[in-house]
Amino acid sequence: MTAPLIEARALGKSFGPAPVLREVNLSVAAGGGLAVVGANGAGKSTLIRLLAGLSAPSFGDAMLFGEAARTLAPALRRRVGLLSHQSFLYPNLSAQENLEFYATLYGVEDARKTAALWLERVALGAAADARVRGFSRGMEQRLALARAMLARPDVLMLDEPFAALDGDGAALAAALVREAMSRGCAVLASAHSAEPLAALGFAVLALARGKLVRAEPDAARQSAARAPLARQVS
Amino acid sequence: MNSFAAVLRKDLLLEVRGGQSTVALGALSLLVLVVLVFAFDPGGGEQGAAAAAGALWVALVFSGMLGATRAVSAENENGCLRALLMSPLDRAVLYAAKLAAAFVFMAVAEAASIVLMVLFFNLDFDARVMRMAPVVLLGALGFAALATLLAAISSRLRGGELILPLLAVPMFVPALIAGVKASALALGGSPLDELAVWIKVLAAFDAIFVAAGYLLFEYVAGEE
């Protein structure tokens, strides 16, 4: 297995004395997909925040591209995309303006064209100049996904990517994720249930009481094909 | 377009599209000036000029705190600050853009305040007011630099609204002293070279705090 792009080593996080996450070990290589499932409050979002470098670990290491996620150099931050349960969108800007802004920050060539292209890909072309404030939750989610992916990141972290998406939206999201993985992107996603992600060939692990444990047997079977690229490191 | 310009443009665009910050700042300045007119009941002449200068700077401080808080908090909706922190954007450049936005809001509010000040304190629109304008702009820049850094701290603490004025006011004292003195002198008709020492203090203050903010912002911008 090639060097992992996303890695956690004995990762732990405490707010106050009790740990929210402990002894988390995982790695995802280029082209691999790992799904972390768990109930609300299990620590999925915390795990993603740690791996995205937004939060500092209390124990262990959270690494991207072999470097500490917290202090990632700008050149490496350019290659990371994050989809959070917060949309990261400015409500008073249009969809096009939002994407153009982030495209500029990520150094994308021809930000305007890239933004327009991605709006088409997430089926929001018609709403390009509409303010995000008026968007439905599903439209917001699709736009947020476009925002995360428009710089063609090598690492993608998705916090509940299928939330608020209807059948068409979910199929769109799945197609985009599959395409990203096939061009070598490492993907880490969190979700309530393993279903849509396992169907994409993700390895599945569960987060319970702050630790990563093996997922339900049937989910693990479905992910056998992609398993070598993403696994729990023991 | 580089990142600094992109962030600044976005903030100004959002402001034009109904951010209401400049309106709020202007309104606050107006109210402060009204209160101070009742508080001091100034006559004309030199006493009026000194009172006018003081009132203007009180308005600057209060509206500046509001302006910096809004410039920084603009990123709180939908967690956009996290997106900015995750992007390749240099934290120091983010500070510079927020500082520039706060400065623009303050400059617009100050322009309105100067007009109101001339009206309320029975002064004239003449060269003396013009000579005071660069002093006020220097003061606004210094306060914006200071307050943007402190607002990044206060906006992340529950009940932190107290922290911004608590720290900003004592830190701003040198610029306040220099600014009020220079403004009063300018309004009183003094020539520019008498203002020189105070303008130097203001310039030094601005340089120090812009540099400090630029270097230290990354330590206050991150998360736990």
Add this chain to the structure above:
Amino acid sequence: MNGRPVRLGLGFVTLALVLAALYMVFVYVPTEADQGIVQRIFYFHVPCAWDAFASFALVAIAGIFYLWLGQQVWDDLGYAAAEVGMVFCTLVLATGSIWAKPIWGAWWTWDSRLTTTLILWLLYGGYLMLRAMAGDSAQGARFGAVVGIVAAVDVPIVIVSVRLWRTIHPAVLVTRQGGHGLEDPRMVATLLVSLAAFTALFIWILCLRFVTLRMRTRLGALARSLAMAEAAAQD
């Protein structure tokens, strides 16, 4: 490594110096001609001011090291220095006020030194309120370090601008090192001994406070480790 012998030794040295200073201030040194007995406050007022300003610099330096090295010990030092410095700063204002009333007839004067000390006091207060609000967290430590550094950078320009603004402080305090208006060599000696005593007192109290904060830090780390072990035992 137990620092207790050092702290004990420091405590005795401090006690000796303080006793010597008390003797010199109240018995040895002659009464000043113009101001009378009240002038003896000067021998407490000046060292307290020296302690307050030095502590402020210490907070900033500790802040720089904390941001640079990320080690909690620097934040513990900075926080302790801020707390102790605040006490001495309050004493400067109090002794200055007690001194001012009989001499100048007013409890407070806006002269340059007292005004600068008031600003310092407000900055200390802001720092401590910030730390109280931010609680026991790395974020609080980072915020404190930044505020400490910015405030320290601010102080020189405060001094300059306030001095330009006005000054009526007695000429006996032209500078803190030398160049004072003290004619009698016994007064100089008393001042120096008092300075030494207050410096020792400051260091001793700082050490006590610092050690307490270090223990609190270690306790926090132990609590976290214990919680981890408990959670693991329940697996």
